Amino acid sequence: MSRSAPSLFLIAALLFFFALGNHQLQGSTEARVAGIAMEMHLDNDWVTPRLFSEPFLEKPPLSLWLGAGAIRAFGGTPWAVRLTSAFAGLFSVMMLYGMLRRIGRSASVAWTAAILLATMASYWSNVRGVGEDALLALGVSTALLAFFAGQRQAGIGNHLLFAFGIAIATLSKGVLGLAMPGVVIFAYLLTTSLMDKRLNVAGWLRPGLLTVLGLLPLMIWLAVLYQRGGLRAVTEVLLTNSVGRFSGSFVEAGHYEPFYYYLAKLPEAFLPWNILVYLGLWHFRKGLLANRYLLFFSLWIVAQFMMLTLASSKRTVYLMSITPAAAVIAAEYANVLFERLKAHRNASTWIGRIAAQRHRLIAAVLAIVIGSYLAAAQWFMPYADRSLSFLPLTAQIESMQADGQQVALFQANERLGGASVFYTRSLLKGIDTEAQLHGFLSESPSHVAIIGADTEPAAPLKIIKTMMVGRQAYYFVVE
The missing domain is CATH 3.40.190 (D-Maltodextrin-Binding Protein; domain 2)
Incomplete structure (x- = not known):
């Protein structure tokens, strides 16, 4: 094993777990999800999530099961209920690195993509909080990376990994966990079919059949829920809270924003690496038809962004499942810039001096970013308790x-x-x-x-x- 994977693991673990429990629950999501997990632990009812004794069926219970399990194992502390998201973030980072290496990308590009993902501000903050979005991002990323790896080299390992990702995504967010990878797979298969001018029936059927396998855990939970709460409970999970949030029929969900909401959020969506993402998309646009690797990750960004834009319920955290693809595009474009800079390393100009120190400059930038996050975790988040803690x-x-x-x-x-x-x-x-x-x-x-x-x-x-x-x-x- 090269030193890339261990160093990545240590940095990501430091980013996600350092001072994880030194502040109290903050925001509506943390308080709500932690409370439901605690109630599940107290009632010992692992089928029907409840908030204040009332069934809370907005989402399937994977994050609640893990949160209640952590409470039972480590006690009812903010640190315990945040472990699920932190581990999901760590696994996502390592999954991205490992799958990029599997499909043939160099260790430097794979490491760069993974570290850019770990240091995106929105991603970092969300994997350090209580909620189900980090699990959703893990499931979606696992399914899509396994799908693309399977397109290049079919194998039982990729197939099972795809089904596992679908299971995590759907047990975390229900129908949305199916739609997020599904829209990307559809867009990619449609685009490649048009490019090849032929329909690969097996290529279309395979992800569908594997999706059925991945849906089995969700179906089992729904069957038990049906026995407890009847058709109304199942309908509330699958239609009211999932389809209803997309169409706007579920008015209690809130988060209704205009169609341009995510366009207005683009300047902050992938900070501090926004410029690498957007310039990378522009730089690679003409070569996408000849490079299916870049095509896939570009479609991952565009297809999910369009689907979320069409949904009536909008929140910035919903962009979390796009961040792995954005990290890949940013890393690939950073590699292009690095090679260009490397070509000037012997020049006597100021560019040559910068090129000669390129490794130290990159290390310094990463050190500043990582140090800023650790400082925020150590001092800023506890300071916010003064006004935000219950x-x-x-x-x-x-x-x-x-x-x-x-x-x-x-x-x-x-x-x-x-x-x-x-x-x-x-x-x-x-x-x-x-x-x-x-x-x-x-x-x-x-x-x-x-x-x-x-x-x-x-x-x-x-x-x-x-x-x-x-x-x-x-x-x-x-x-």
Whole structure:
């Protein structure tokens, strides 16, 4: 084994695991997913994910299974529930390196692509958070890389790896986990069929049959879910939350943005390597028909970008599955620039002096980028806890409970509901209507309700404490 793979593994592990648990849950996704995983652990129900005792069937439960397992093994800490995403990121980086080597790319190009992926800002931040998007990216990348490797050299290993990737992707995001690799495969097979002016039936059927194999784990879970929750539960997973998010029929999903949303995000999508990605796409455009390797990764970017643009529900994190392809294009173009620079290494001009120090300059740039990420993990993220963490609020709840007070949540949002379950390791009483609120508070002077609102609750409610999490005010009220 060359030194490339071990060095890549160590750097990626440092980037993804360093100071992983030194800050609390932040943002709506972390609080929600961690809370559902904690509730799964407490209830020991591994079939129906629940948030605040209500079924939460927006996505299949792979990330929740792994999160609940980590809680059971290592305790209910932010570090434990972030392990799934961090390992998914590490495996994705190493998978990209290994598959590029398998299809014949040099160790330097493969290493560069993998390190560019690991150091893309959006990718780095997402694999250090609680959620299912890192798992989706791992599944999509595994399936697509195995598919392309299988196109070049069919083999049982590539076939099984493809099915494994489909299993991970669909158990993480359902129908979206099927659509993300599917649209790329369709675009590539269609393009190559037109280029060859013939239809390779076996080439079209093979990924379809392997996809059926990869869907078996999802089908098994859906069958058990059907036994528990009936057709309505299965429909909610497959249609309401998957197809509905794409078409806009699932209005509760939110994240609705105009069609140009991702175009406006392009300047920040692949930072700090954006310029390499976009110039690389432009530089290689004329040679794509003659180079199916570059064609495949270019179509990976374009096809997924177009599909996400057509979807009504949009978030920047959805671009995460495109980043491996962007890293490959950036690495290939960086290799072109490196060879051009190398040609001037004996020149007496300033370009020649730069060329002579090219290895040190590249190492310095990477060191600065990696150092910046490690500094952010060590100091910036914990600093954000001062305003974003739910821990002070849940600590106040536990203090009141220790004093004999009963605390309930009024119309709790997903962030508060998830964070309260995760940090208190218990389910608080939930109140949905005004009548229930007044009834609960009037039962005993020791009853307290927490209300998240933009304005102070009106009389007869009496505010005994106010706490802020981000821009949201939470009022502790009695009657």
